[in-house]
Amino acid sequence: MARRRAEAGAARPPVDRRDDAGPFDIIGDIHGCFDELVSLLKTLGYEVDPLPPGEGLGAARHPDGRRVIFVGDLTDRGPRNVDVLRLAMGMVASGTALAVCGNHDDKLRRYLAGNPVVLNQGLDLTAAELERTSQTFRDAALRLIEGMADYLWLDGGALMVVHAGLREEMFGTTSGEVRRFALYGDVTGEVDENGMPVRGDWARDYRGEATIVYGHTPMTRVRSVNRAICIDTGCVFGNALSAITWPEMRVMSVPAAERYRVARRPLEVPDTAEILPAETA
Ligand SMILES: [Mn+2]
Known part of the structure; x- marks a missing residue:
């Protein structure tokens, strides 16, 4: 991957999609x-x-025309990163999925664009898989990530989908600070005793009317606090992959087939009153 691209060059896709009412199936990390x-x-x-x-792309469609929204972090740590990219690329290209950008996707973007990045936190596995693909495929993967919005504001303003979080006053705005919050959440720069970034629980302070669906923080169950719903249930850590339907707000989960990676800190356990029960297959 010899070529290098400007970091801030490409225009990002629009975040204000309030004219799109779905219905959607929003899938976690x-x-x-x-x-x-x-x-x-x-x-x-x-x-x-x-x-x-x-290297052909995957395809999936819903008979009722529903669409998937990927909440970001498509790759890293798990066993079939290129195959996830192939399916996501095919679905986004055919209009059966939308995607917002996660912190892992953003780092993969920088890697694919030829920028120097540290191959850790599972990106080492993704990079090793990508080394066996063609430059054409890697360019297409880069375009997928470049097409991921910082966040998606949907359905007349009633639904916000974002990887790590967003404050209400940021809705509809874009800036480096907003993108950082959307991808990394409320991080202060502090680290905990495991060397992991301390993450503020912005959802506790959220008072908005819109439902925010996000991922990034792996939890044992889908948690809803102040209309902020975390659907990252830590599949790669051996727990489950979850989705929430919009506007129905049904939670669906499938169990992880394996524990692919041991979590460096235990998954967060929501209070019982905050759990959105999942329907399992
Ligand atoms: Mn993640």
């Missing part, structure tokens, strides 16, 4: 868990084609 993704899509009623041979 996948991190290369391809088998669980396919199983969750089928549970949600999608027809999922088998991946074509070689």
